[in-house]
Amino acid sequence: MSSPIAAIDTDVLLTVNLIRTGRAITRQQLARMTGMSRNTISSLINTAIDAGLIAPDGSAPSTGGRAPATWRFRQEAGLVLAVGVHTSTLRLAVTDLAGQPVERRTLDWPITRGPEATLTRAAEELQDMTRRHEPPVWAAGVSLPGPINQETGRPSSPPIMPGWDDFDVVGTLEPALGVPVATGNDVNIMLLGYASTLPDQGRRESANILYLQVGTGIGVGIMSNGHLHLGAAGAAGDIGHVQVSGTDSVICRCGRTGxxxxxxxxxxxxxxxHRAAVEGLSPHLKECLDRRGELTVEDIVTGVNAGDTECVTLMVRSATAVGDALAMVVSFFNPGRVVLAGPMPQGCPMFLDVIRRIVYERALSLATTDLEILPAGSGLDDELRGCALLAVNSVFTAATA
Structure with missing residues (x-):
C-alpha cells in the first residue's frame, strides 16, 4: 500500500523529514546533517516547496551575517486517520499530519466484539468522516491496549483483548482504508504524542520519560534519550500484570491472581x-448507582473531591499500589519526568500527592533528586497526536528506506 509521497525523490523526502522533525530547519543545518552542498540543498528545498510539503517560516537568529531563512513542514498538506481501540469505546479521528484533530467520533464499543467487527466499523466510520475533507489521506495509526509484535504489527498475547491475539490488523485495515497502516501499544503512542509537545527539539532528543496510564488497565511507556523503548517482544512497561504482594487471592481479568x-x-x-454502593458504605456512590444504574471512575473522583470516605479509601489503595510499583521502576530507569494519565491522576490531586510521597520515600534518592511527577494534560489528545506521528513516521521510513 503506497502513500501520496511514495513517488517523490528520496533525497527530497530526507530533507523534508529533517524539517518535519525539527532536526534541521535552515540550509546550513540541512547541509551539515546530510553532507550535501548548499546548492544541492537549495534545489531539494525548491522541489519540496513545489510538492507542497514545506513552506518558508521566517528566519533564525543571525550569527554574524544575514539571518538564515527557515522552513516548516506543511502539516496541513495531508490527513491521517487515527483509531483508538479501548476497553469499552472506539475513538476515531481525522487529523492533520501533526496530529491536530480535524474531526472526532467516539463510539460505545466493547473490545470483546473482536477484531473483525471492530476494524470493519472503524473503517466505515473513517471513510464517512474523510468525505468532508479535501487534503489527501496519507496513512492511518491504530492504538491498541496490549503488546504489539514490532515486526508484524499484530497484537501479541494481549491479556484483555479476547480474539485479538496475532490478528492481522494492518492487513485488514489497509485494503479497507486504501492507505498504509501502522499499529502500536496505546501507552507508547500516548508517550509519542506527549513528547512531541515538549518545547524544543534538544529537550526531546535527551528526554527520559515514563508515561503511566492508569485507566481501565495500567501500563507504562518508556522513552530513553528521546527514543521509545519497546522491549524484545513489545512488552516493555506492561506493569499492570506484575504481582503485588499480599493480594494472591484477587483474580485479574488476565486469569492470574495478584x-x-x-x-x-x-x-x-x-x-x-459497586460493592460499596450496594452495601451502603458510600452514600455518594449509592446515589450515583441509583440514578444511572452504573458507576464510572469519574464518580469515584467526584466522591474523593467531595470528601466521601469510601471513595478516598479506594483512591488511596489504588495510588499506594501504583506508587509502590512506580518507585521500583523509577529506581531502575531513573527518568527525569513521570507523566500520569487517566481519570484518577488527572482529576484527583490527592491521587498524585500519594504517588509522589511514596515514590520520593521509596525510590533511590539519587533517582528522585530532580524528578518531576505531573499529570498529563489530556491522555486522549496525546493518543491522537501519537497515532498521527506513528503513521507519518512510518510513511517517511518506508519512502526513504
Whole structure:
C-alpha cells in the first residue's frame, strides 16, 4: 500500500523529514546533517516547496551575517486517520499530519466484539468522516491496549483483548482504508504524542520519560534519550500484570491472581465501588448507582473531591499500589519526568500527592533528586497526536528506506 509521497525523490523526502522533525530547519543545518552542498540543498528545498510539503517560516537568529531563512513542514498538506481501540469505546479521528484533530467520533464499543467487527466499523466510520475533507489521506495509526509484535504489527498475547491475539490488523485495515497502516501499544503512542509537545527539539532528543496510564488497565511507556523503548517482544512497561504482594487471592481479568491491575486498575476500582454502593458504605456512590444504574471512575473522583470516605479509601489503595510499583521502576530507569494519565491522576490531586510521597520515600534518592511527577494534560489528545506521528513516521521510513 503506497502513500501520496511514495513517488517523490528520496533525497527530497530526507530533507523534508529533517524539517518535519525539527532536526534541521535552515540550509546550513540541512547541509551539515546530510553532507550535501548548499546548492544541492537549495534545489531539494525548491522541489519540496513545489510538492507542497514545506513552506518558508521566517528566519533564525543571525550569527554574524544575514539571518538564515527557515522552513516548516506543511502539516496541513495531508490527513491521517487515527483509531483508538479501548476497553469499552472506539475513538476515531481525522487529523492533520501533526496530529491536530480535524474531526472526532467516539463510539460505545466493547473490545470483546473482536477484531473483525471492530476494524470493519472503524473503517466505515473513517471513510464517512474523510468525505468532508479535501487534503489527501496519507496513512492511518491504530492504538491498541496490549503488546504489539514490532515486526508484524499484530497484537501479541494481549491479556484483555479476547480474539485479538496475532490478528492481522494492518492487513485488514489497509485494503479497507486504501492507505498504509501502522499499529502500536496505546501507552507508547500516548508517550509519542506527549513528547512531541515538549518545547524544543534538544529537550526531546535527551528526554527520559515514563508515561503511566492508569485507566481501565495500567501500563507504562518508556522513552530513553528521546527514543521509545519497546522491549524484545513489545512488552516493555506492561506493569499492570506484575504481582503485588499480599493480594494472591484477587483474580485479574488476565486469569492470574495478584496483578497490580486487579488491585489498582479502573475496572478493579469500579468492582469495589459497586460493592460499596450496594452495601451502603458510600452514600455518594449509592446515589450515583441509583440514578444511572452504573458507576464510572469519574464518580469515584467526584466522591474523593467531595470528601466521601469510601471513595478516598479506594483512591488511596489504588495510588499506594501504583506508587509502590512506580518507585521500583523509577529506581531502575531513573527518568527525569513521570507523566500520569487517566481519570484518577488527572482529576484527583490527592491521587498524585500519594504517588509522589511514596515514590520520593521509596525510590533511590539519587533517582528522585530532580524528578518531576505531573499529570498529563489530556491522555486522549496525546493518543491522537501519537497515532498521527506513528503513521507519518512510518510513511517517511518506508519512502526513504
Amino acid at each position: 496483578c497490580l491491575e486487579a488491585v489498582a486498575g479502573g475496572w478493579a476500582l469500579l468492582r469495589d465501588a
